[in-house]
Amino acid sequence: MLKVGIVGGTGYTGVELLRLLSTHAEAEVVMITSRAEEGVGVDELFPSLRGAMDLRFSTPDVKSLATCDVVFFATPHNVAMNMVPELLAAGTRIIDLSADFRITDADLWSKWYHEKHVCPDVLATAVYGLPERNLEKIRNAKLIACPGCYPTAVQLGLIPLLEEKLVDPSRLIVSAASGVSGAGRQAKIDNLFTELSESFKAYGVGGHRHLPEIEQELALAAKGPVGLTFTPHLLPQVRGIHATMYAEMLDPAVPLDEVQFLFEKRYADAPFVDVMPLGSTPQTRTVRGSNMCRIALHRPQNRDTIVVLSAIDNLVKGASGQAIQNMNLMFGLPETMGLQGLALMP
Amino acid sequence: MLKVGIVGGTGYTGVELLRLLSTHAEAEVVMITSRAEEGVGVDELFPSLRGAMDLRFSTPDVKSLATCDVVFFATPHNVAMNMVPELLAAGTRIIDLSADFRITDADLWSKWYHEKHVCPDVLATAVYGLPERNLEKIRNAKLIACPGCYPTAVQLGLIPLLEEKLVDPSRLIVSAASGVSGAGRQAKIDNLFTELSESFKAYGVGGHRHLPEIEQELALAAKGPVGLTFTPHLLPQVRGIHATMYAEMLDPAVPLDEVQFLFEKRYADAPFVDVMPLGSTPQTRTVRGSNMCRIALHRPQNRDTIVVLSAIDNLVKGASGQAIQNMNLMFGLPETMGLQGLALMP
Amino acid sequence: MLKVGIVGGTGYTGVELLRLLSTHAEAEVVMITSRAEEGVGVDELFPSLRGAMDLRFSTPDVKSLATCDVVFFATPHNVAMNMVPELLAAGTRIIDLSADFRITDADLWSKWYHEKHVCPDVLATAVYGLPERNLEKIRNAKLIACPGCYPTAVQLGLIPLLEEKLVDPSRLIVSAASGVSGAGRQAKIDNLFTELSESFKAYGVGGHRHLPEIEQELALAAKGPVGLTFTPHLLPQVRGIHATMYAEMLDPAVPLDEVQFLFEKRYADAPFVDVMPLGSTPQTRTVRGSNMCRIALHRPQNRDTIVVLSAIDNLVKGASGQAIQNMNLMFGLPETMGLQGLALMP
Amino acid sequence: MLKVGIVGGTGYTGVELLRLLSTHAEAEVVMITSRAEEGVGVDELFPSLRGAMDLRFSTPDVKSLATCDVVFFATPHNVAMNMVPELLAAGTRIIDLSADFRITDADLWSKWYHEKHVCPDVLATAVYGLPERNLEKIRNAKLIACPGCYPTAVQLGLIPLLEEKLVDPSRLIVSAASGVSGAGRQAKIDNLFTELSESFKAYGVGGHRHLPEIEQELALAAKGPVGLTFTPHLLPQVRGIHATMYAEMLDPAVPLDEVQFLFEKRYADAPFVDVMPLGSTPQTRTVRGSNMCRIALHRPQNRDTIVVLSAIDNLVKGASGQAIQNMNLMFGLPETMGLQGLALMP
Known part of the structure; x- marks a missing residue:
């Protein structure tokens, strides 16, 4: 039984980790931290856990956390990087759901996150935790940078096209939309029910922090620079990310059937990618x-633009579920353990 | 491994049975019927099942169904009663999620459902499948009438008060509200998104079919007649039933603490009833x-009226989950098997 | 043209006053105050006003406000009572949408609002602004206490029954539900989209501040004490209040038709009450x-309990619209002026 | 006072025409038709109209309709084209909200609507009713083809770029999203609350009927052929269309400020286009x-792609409001008459 610690458990990725791990056969949450809620039962904050979990928030403390086999950081950025070096030194493995270790260039990170990275040397050792790209590296990783929610949906939709050099990497366009839970559990006017219900808008059009992360990883897939216009939107729903991706075919003679076949082959061994008909x-x-991430391909009017659609749950494949998928791989467990629950529909 | 058949799998209680049974350790769905969708894969109708279930709808046929250990009816009323006698004769056990066997008085049934009951003799053998009232009978039942969604929420909230004769049984008032999935998956103008979103209304005020069912069962708990005014409402949400129940205390000197204690004791062994603080x-x-059903007690202004609040998921404890709870009991499995998934929150 | 000032215009009742007054033929908003947003254009905060309104928030100042013919307070409680005496002295008429002048007993007010009332003498001169009860008093009022949203929906549903002594006033039960805009535009975790969407709950069961207001006014209608159990609930929608009211008939021989007739007669001259068939x-x-307030009557199973249903928009008839209705009456304008827009449906 | 007839008043554009015309100073609805609802009061079908409108649905009859000054068709396609020739002959002016007269090439129309156009000669006389492009033609028109909802949002966002030849017309990409009311008031499983709430998807990716309409009109603005990839999506909300439009600048040296200035100039006299900062x-x-249509411009990362965002209410500027705007222009009334109501927010 793996001993799991969670730092920053009062947000939505925190409670989602608790929900998913509550039925995991080989992992047990032994510690969950929150400075603000110290001493409070997790089921007081999240009554959905009543009767299932007998855990209280404690103040984060590296020494205690180091007794865990693995620690998840479900924190805003700029928390993990201050604790991770010491935890790694103690032999604890880390899965960071925040942005601290996603961007490998510390200067680029600083530009987008407006502060200095405190451990660029550790940053260099982090593995980007997208199992569909980095399976083997993840198995051996000590520190996982769990991908962002938009980056997960976008990469799974575009990497087969870029790896196979089927499309022009310099003119990628992604119009994506997220449920409100992506904004976290923060008391802001902008996140009120009354401000978001029955409405839709774009945001971060000039530059969203997920853009450099996506471009970095797509460039690795493309083995060369990529240019992406990325427009996120906010949906009047709690969960879900949908990405609509536009790419121009380099060779319009390649039929869509063939692209479909390439996608199916690419993801044949990926248990959480569903290439739809x-x-x-x-x-x-x-x-x-x-x-699950579901993907579908289109080629409207048989013109030169391919449209890829992908959908994930931002809190699961876009965060806590993917984090557990990484944990399973790191500890030699079946990749799907604890993650086989089906979608709630309707 | 129990062989499970489902009759009428194209509705929301059908897909919910599939979702819940997909992770059940001791039951496997081997057959699911739908005349209209014969030959169609369940995952074509419900893409949430893609990759998890390799089953096609077949035309309902009593001979084939009789090869199952247990058959669930997830049909509108007036289907089960036409097939159940033959299936019972073949030794198959039945869990009927419809209304056909809930009301023990065949004439009363006819009055509310506007047709004759075709097998009143079988009706007399049905066990009302509310485990919190009928645990032992369910263990030995051949035919379970699974309670309606409102009746489940209301009974769990009121039976401790009535069993203990704490309140006046003749003046019960229940104002309840349901998510739209309670109306089923039917193409009706009234159920359109555009007709229900951002709106709330009462319905069936003059007489809802769950009223005689609730009164029948509450009378058993009260060991005497009860009088109930029951007002259902429709919520702009998919899942969830909430009941707000008003009852007058017979002895106002009994403090609320004591009532709370009685509720906690009453449900101490009920794994799916949570008496909240x-x-x-x-x-x-x-x-x-x-x-889960969560319940809370109030006594506003310390006056003589007790207010009981209860909440369930109408498709789970109010239908498919309770059906599986009954199956577990009927076949000697742990009561909670396959039902331990936590609520999706947020 | 009436010169209108609005104190506290950054909330939802503030922007609703602006929306409704923007097409009012005889009133013009000349001043709107907010300490926090001083200098900001109203259309910056509320882009729905872009192109229609050229007004900026200013710091509240009694001298400037006193140049208005009428001042609306769209503030939390405890603001109006500090400014009203001086404004009244200057001859400005006041319509207070907050709770400061709704409860005539200053001690009772203090009990529920947890502070001392600063001007009990002025309180004694306030007119409770429910036009369907106090039409003539409103025409001559200097200071209007605009009713709360729940109290409006509940009173319109119950006063005909109480005025006519048709029901037992000591056993009234009201189960009411409100859209989230009733909670105002405040940055609180509890009001986030992610906390309220696809969910329903009761709140304030032990005692909501609208209870003493409702009991006070119903007692006036009943000409004697009333006893009310009042349970508010929160709906996953922005606007709308729905009240389900239960009352026991004193003389069960009175047929529902007759009650319906009494309601129709009672509201024959009320342009904003619709007694439905x-x-x-x-x-x-x-x-x-x-x-509009729409009302419907039921008598389930022809038993002794009458069920009255009423629906209003909490921001219009429950707040800003009713405030303008009061203004129209105070200044001798047609009661419906500026209030004839139909509901947005769907 | 204009005498207005409405054909097909039982859908959402029909009731929206009624709502908007109920406060129009110079137009009165004298006739509204529906075969299915003959004899039923409009306020029975749409209770929001109770107390405001005393009209009953009648069977459509060209002779009676010909007594109107103007007739709106709020019907599915293939209704108007069968009645319009006779009505025009009788001197009645027509505003068709359906697709029958939007596409000027009758063969192209047939290809997308799967039937023959019955009056290609009349088609040639129709004026495309986008006031921001065709103001003068509309003033003199006998027959208006009211633009589709997506086409309105997209054209208003792109025509300044194309008219000024600022962008490559062959590589336009539009990702647009609509509220569910765009799908009309039809009893289909796909439109149920339970199927759409808390979810988002693309649809019609391979080819939506609004594509040829948009390409036709954009080509007129560009004075040359355009190539558009158009992806519609369905939002979990009732009203609203949002379009996110991507275009490549022909001369990247043109600063965004200058483009913004051109938009502001282009729409300086358009009362219903708001170019936001x-x-x-x-x-x-x-x-x-x-x-109103609100538009905003972006140039992410100062790269070569311009992103234009636009938002309308699909039932107002995308249908019934724009139809009334056309009527105002056709009859020499102020363009904004009856259309000055502000958005309901929140």
Whole structure:
């Protein structure tokens, strides 16, 4: 039984880790921290846990956390990087759901996150935790940088096209939309029910922090620079990310059937990527609460632009589920353990 | 491994049975019927099942169904009663999620469902499948009438008061509200998103079919006649039932603490009833996707009226989850098997 | 043209006053105050006003406000009572949408609002602004205490029954539900989209501040004490209040038709009360954005309990629309001026 | 007072025409038709109209309709084209909200609507009713083809770029999203609350009927052929269309300020187009119930792709409001008459 610690358990990725781990056969949460809620039972904050979990928030303390086999950081950025070096030194493995170790260039990180990275040397050892790209590295990793929610949905949709050099990497366009839980559990006017219900808008059009992360990883897949216009939008729903991706075919003579076949082959061994039949349109509700990413391909009017659609649950495959998928791989467990619950539909 | 058949699998209680049974360790769905969708894969109708279930809808046929250990009817009323006698004769056990066997008086049934009951003799053998009232009978039952969604929420909230004769049984008032999934998966104008979103209304005020069912069962708990005014409402949400129940204390000198204690004792062995601390207000989202019923007690202004609040997921504890709870009991399995998933929150 | 000032215009009742007054033929908003947003254009905070309103928030200042013919207070409680005496002295008429002048007993007010009332003498001169009860008093009022949202929906549903002594005033039960905009525009975790969407709960069961207000006014209608159990609930929608009211008939021989007739007669001259045909169930969306209150009567199973349903838009008839209705009456304008827009449906 | 007839008044554009015309100073609805609802009061079908409108549905009859000054067709396609020739001959002016007269090439129309156009000669006389492009033609038109909802949002966002030849017309990409009311008031499983709530998906990716309409009109603005990839999506909300449009600048040296200036100039006289300040992101709720289109420009990372965002209410500027705007222009009334109501927010 793996002993699991969670730092920063009062947000939505925290409670989602608790939900998913509550039925995991080989892992047990032994510690969950929150400075603000110290001493409070997790089921007081999240009544959905009543009767299932007998854990209280404690103040984060590296020494105690170091007794865990693995520690998840479900914190805002700038928390993990201050604790990770010491925990690694103690032999604890780390899965960071925040942005601290996602961008390998410390200067680029600083530009987007407006502060200095405190441990660029450790940063260099982090493995980007997208199992569909980095399976073997993850198995051996000490420190996982869990991908962002948008980056997960976008990469799974575009990497087969870029790896196979099927499309122009310099003109990628992604219009993506997220449920509100992506904004976290913060008391802000902008996140009120009354401000978001029955409405839709773009945000971060000029530059969202997930852009450099996506470009970095797509460039690795493309083995060369990529240019991406990325527009996130906010949906009047709690969970779900949907990405609509546009790419121009380099050779318009390649039929869509062939692209479909390449996607199916690419993901044949990926338990959490579902390449749907041609003509499908993935709905976010078909992945709500599940770790699945559903993908569908289109080529409108048989013109030169390929449209890839992908859907994930931002809190599961886009965060806590993917984190557990990484944990399973790191500790030699079956990749799908604890992650086989189906989507809640309707 | 129990062989499970499902009749009428194209509705929401059908897909919910599939979701819950997909991770059940001792039961496997071997057959699911639908005349209209014969030959169609269940995952074509419900893409949430893609990759997890390799089953096709077949035309309902009593001979084939009789090869199952247990058959669930997830049908509108007036289907089960036409097939159940033959299946029972073949030794198959039945869990009927419809209304056909809930009301023990065949004439009363006819009055509310506007047709003759075709097998009143079988009706007399049905066990009302509320485990918190009928645990032992369920263990030995051949035919279970699974309670309606409102009746489940209301009974769990009121039976301790009535069993203990704490309140006036002749003046019960229940104001309850349901998510839209309670109306089923039917193409009706009234159920459109555009007709229900951002709105709330009462319905069936003059007489809802769950009223005689509730009164029948509450009378058994009270060991005497009860009078109930029951007003259902429709919520702009998919899942969840919430009941607000008003009852007048027979002896106002009994303090609320004592009532709370009686509730806690009454449900001490019920794994799916959560009596929350005094002052709580159960939210439907804390049971979304789970088989739990959460209950809280209030006595406003310390006057003579007790207010009981209860919340369930209408598709789980109010239908498919409770059906599986019954199956577990009928076949000697742990009561909670396959039902331990936590609510999806947020 | 009436010169209108608004104190506290950054909340939802503030922007609703602006929306409604923007098309009012005889009133013009000349001043709107907010300490926090001083200098900011109203259309910066509320882009729905872009192109229609050229007003900036200013710091509240009694001298400037006193140049208005009428000042609306769209503030939390405990603001109006500190400014009203001076404004009244200057001859400005006041319509207070907050709770400061609703409860005539200053001690009772203090008990529920946890502070001392600063001007009990002025309190004694306030007129409770429910036009369907106090039409003539409102015409001559200097200071209007605009009713709360729940109190409006409940009183309109119950006063005909109490005025006519048709029901037992000591056993009234009201189960009411409100859209989230009733909680105002405050940055609180509890009001986040992620905390409220797809969920329903009761709140304030032990005692909501609208209870003493409702009991006070119902007692006036009943000409004697009343006893009310009042349970508010929170709906996953922005606008709308729905009240389900239960009352026991004193003389069960009175047929429902007759009660219906009494309601129709009682509200024959009330332009904003719609007594719907027997058997109707008012939906909140049929009054969304409008000043109408729709009411329907039921007598389930022909037993002794009458069920009255009422629906209003909490921000219109429950706040800003009713405030303007009061203004119209105070200044001799047609009661419906500026309030004839129909509900937005769907 | 204009005498107005409405054909097909039982859908959402029909009731929206009634709502908007109920406060129009110079137009009165004298006739509304529906075969299915003949004899039924409009306020029975739409209780929001109770007390405001005393009209019953009648069977459509060209002779009676010909007594109107103007007839709106709020019907599915293939109704108007069968009645319009006779009505025009009788001197009645027509505003068709359906697709029958939008596409000028009758063969192209047939290809997308799968039937023959019955009056290609009349088609040639129709004026495309986008006032921001065809103001003068509309003033003199006998027959208006009211633009589709997506086409309105997309054209208003792209025509300044194309008219000024600022972008490559062959590589336009539009990712747009609509509220569910765009699907009409039809009893289909796909439109149920339970199928759409808390979910998002693309649809019609391979080819939506609005594509040829948009390409036809954009080509006129560009004075040359355009190539558009258009992806519609379905939002879990009732009203609102949002379009996110991507275009490549022909001369990257042109600064965004200059483009912004061109947009502001282009729409200086358009009362229903709001060019928001640079950096804005229009929310659909800021136009809910109003005839406004809000537009904002972005140039992410200062690269070569311009992103234009636009938001309208699909039932107002995307249908019934724009139809009334056309009527005002056709009859020499102020363009904004009856359309000055502000958006309902929140």
